[in-house]
Amino acid sequence: MAKIRVKNLLLRTYIGFNPEELVNKQDVLINVEIEAAISPQSLASDEPDGIYNYKLITKRIIAHVQEGHFKLLEVLTANLLDMIMEDERVSYAKVEVDKPHALRFAESVSYEMEARR
Numbered sequence: 001m002a003k004i005r006v007k008n009l010l011l012r013t014y015i016g017f018n019p020e021e022l023v024n025k026q027d028v029l030i031n032v033e034i035e036a037a038i039s040p041q042s043l044a045s046d047e048p049d050g051i052y053n054y055k056l057i058t059k060r061i062i063a064h065v066q067e068g069h070f071k072l073l074e075v076l077t078a079n080l081l082d083m084i085m086e087d088e089r090v091s092y093a094k095v096e097v098d099k100p101h102a103l104r105f106a107e108s109v110s111y112e113m114e115a116r117r
Contacts, residue, residue, distance in 0.1 A: 001091065004054050006032040011062060014069040015076065015099060028065065029098040029108070030080070032057075036089045052089050073099055073111045081113045092116045 009030040015021065036052035061080055070076040077097045084093040094114040102109040 001035055002038045002052070004032075004034045004036065004052065006030070006054065006058055006061075009058065009061065011065045013065045013076070015071075015073065016102075017071040022069075027100050028076070029100060030061065030065070031096045031098075032061070032080070032084065033092075033094040034084060034090055035092040036087070037091065052087065057084060057087075073097055073102075073109070074113075077111045077113050081115055085115050085117070088117075090117065 009032070011028055011030065012025040013028055014024075015026050015028060034052065034054070034057070038052070039050050042048075042050045060083060064079060064083065065076070068076070068079075070079075077095050080097070081093055081095045084090060084095065092114070094112065096110050096112040098108040098110040100108040
């Protein structure tokens, strides 16, 4: 079992339901942790065949976030978690999405969800 982390993926999307949030993109900061099986053959061969490809899931996350419109941070987080869990090799995933400056006196607000198979 391998643990993969994508740290501090900074993207821009439409997030929120206030009038200005519906028309202006905002930053979101995404952290992902994924546990996935890696075959001994993949480790022995040093070839990417049969491994969990973190580059592909990261590209899917980027496209989903940048092309989407989300009213709730919770929905965005759940969408990303569901996307990751589609791959049967994933036994556990955790997604945290931060919305910087969402509150006046806070650096950010974050929402975190996890799933286990």
